[in-house]
Amino acid sequence: MYFFCTQMIDAKASGIEHAMMKRLKVFQANNQVAVILTRDYNRAYHRNLSINGLRDEQTINMFDYFQEAVQENVKNIVDPNKLIVPKDSLEIRKTGSWLYSLGDCLRMKITFFKEQHQRIETVSMFDSFGHEVQRDRYDVRGFLSLRETLDFDGNVANETMFTPTGKIVYQSYYRRTPDGNVINSLLRLVNYRGNDYYFDNLDELLRFFFDEINNNADGNNVFISDRSYIVEAGLVNMVTPRKMLCYAHNVVTTVPDKPLDSPLFDQVKFELASPKVDGMILQTKAQLDDLRKVSKSKKLMMVIPSAVLDDRELKGTNVPMKKRPKHQLITVARIHEQKHLEHTILAFALIKAKLTDATLSIYGFVNDEQLNDELKKLVADKGLTDSVFFHNYIVDLSTAYQNASLFLGTSRYEGYGMAMVEALSYGIPIISYDIKYGPADIVQNGANGFLIRPNDYRGLARKAIHLLQNPEVLQLFSNKAKRSAQRYSINHSWQAWKKGLATLRDKQEIQ
Known part of the structure; x- marks a missing residue:
């Protein structure tokens, strides 16, 4: 079996998680058993899976696993009308919350999930001074999942987790260090398979979880660290026998545009040095070559791009440019300094000066609120408020x-540049800075788009204006974009994976 390991799958999944979900399709289309494993506790986890088009059997969350709650639906949906409330209390039912008071003191508060008004989100208990002393957190599926006891300062002192049937399965405790920080001092699995297990931190619990998953699947499985x-x-x-690969979703050196003259990230140094890591996966040959040169490492390395397109994307009709809204530009990028969206806006300002009906749509969730404000100010300063649209995160683009x-x-x-690959599948030509790494593998310069010297937003604007002012050329580029997307089919991706995994097996046999 193959296990893809990450932190969490949120409602607004990042590029890394989207890459994992695409990979899952590749493996399952080729009759390989693969599952995504996630670490973090999240009461809305199963709703997030549905939002992202995943089924419950395609993932296992660590806390779900120990709570015996890996399934989507549970039987024990708690009815808020049947909760035990303070006797003789004054009840006030508001939209989204119910309050219970004794005299002037609030003693209990029930809140509800916005999306499901009859599903309890939290139940809080208060002391006579108005301090919250206990907080029950409910899973979006309808059962009591986590109980928190709070200390004098309102910090969590201990946590108790339950199964959907109400059995206690996990407890954790927190203490304040001499320097004032609150730390997790003990984690305990309660009566897990007839025994209690104690852990000092989350990493130890995660190790135990991975070993349990590995054992349940008969051992010697492949774990990919995403x-x-x-x-x-x-x-x-x-401690159980397994193979481990580390997937590099981004650059591996501290100065991205100078990979041969800058240090590797400490994490990458560790992965290259550790005998527990069986290999590394890079997304481009250029990155693999640079890593070999700067590290001198003989660690097993393979090239497997994260970008994958399914049949729906590849076989969809390429809408002719004359049938699309005229001069509508797009970029798909989270609001983060890495994406350098200032230059996208500055380039668009030059395009707009030549083509007054041009518009720019920016899709991506906000990683940096301050930068988001600065970008919107730049748009306003350039007089582009009616032409540049920030759409935040959208699942289906x-x-x-x-x-x-x-x-x-x-x-x-x-x-790499997954959004660029998706754009190709819809026949959208790409004009991109020729950066480390990805665009040079995706963009066929002068055919399906143009590669521009990094930071030359004026040059980028000139190429965009040229294509937009020449509809026949733009259509030719669109046709070539659609054809070039075939390189990212599920079958092409599987061939790369099959080659890499065969190399991993050969390495193990030699050892």
């Missing part, structure tokens, strides 16, 4: 892609 800084400690300390004429990419660095 968020190494989160899951690596658990993986490298496993198919309509946005079908309406776009060009994709602009101004990132400072990338691991």
Whole structure:
């Protein structure tokens, strides 16, 4: 079996998690048993899976596993009307919350999930001074999941987790250190398979979880670390036999545009040195070559791009440019300094000066609120408020892609560029900075788009204007974009994985 390991799958999944979900399709389409493993506790986890098109059997969350709650539906949906409330209390039912008071003192408060008004979110208990002393957190599926006891300062002192049937399965305790920090001092699995287990930290519990999963699947499985800084400690300390690969979703050196003259990240140094790590996966040959040169490492390395397109994307109709809204540009990038969206906006300002009906849509969740404000101010200062639209995060971008004429990419660095590949599948030519790494593998310069010297937003704007002012050329580029997307089919991706996994097996046999 294959296990893809990450922190969490949120409602607004990041590029790394999208890459994992695409990979899951590749493996399952080729009759390989693969599962995504996640670490963090999240009461809305199963709703998030549904939002992202995942089924429950395709993932296992660590806390779900120990809570015996890996299934989507549970029988024990708690009815808020049947909760035990303070006797003789004054009840006030508001939209989203119910309050219970004795005299002037609030004693109990029930809140509800916004999306499901009859599902309890939290139940809080208060002392006579108005301090919250206990907080029950309910899973979105309808059962009491976590009870928190709070200390004098309102910090969590201990936690208790329950199964959907109400059995206690996990407890954790917190203490204040001499320097004033609150730390998790003990984690305890309660009566797990007839025994109690004690752990000093989350990494130890995660290691135990991975070993349990490995044993349940008869051992010697392949674990792929997708968020190494989160899951690596658990993986490298496993005691059961397994193989471990680390997937590099982004750059591996501290100065991205100078990979041969800058240090490797400490995490990458560890992965290259550790005998517990069987190999590394890079997304481009250029990155692999640079890593070999700077590290001198003989660690097993393979090239497998994260970008994958399914049949729906590859076989969809390429909407002719003349049927799309005229001069509509798009970029898909989270609001983060890496994406260098200032240059996207500055380039668009030059395009707008030539083509007054041009618009720019920016899709991506906000990582940096201050930067988001600065970008919107830049838009306003350039007089582009009616032409540049920030759409935040949207799961399904198919309509946005079908309406776009060009994709602009101004990132400072990338691991690859999944959004660019998606754009190709909708016949959108790409104009991108030629950065480390990805665009040079995706963009066929002068055919399906243009590669521009990094930071040359004026040059990027000139190429965009040229294509937009020449509809026949733009359509030719669109046709080539659609054809070039075939390189990212599930079958092409599986061939790369099959080659890499065969190399891993050969390495193990030699040892």
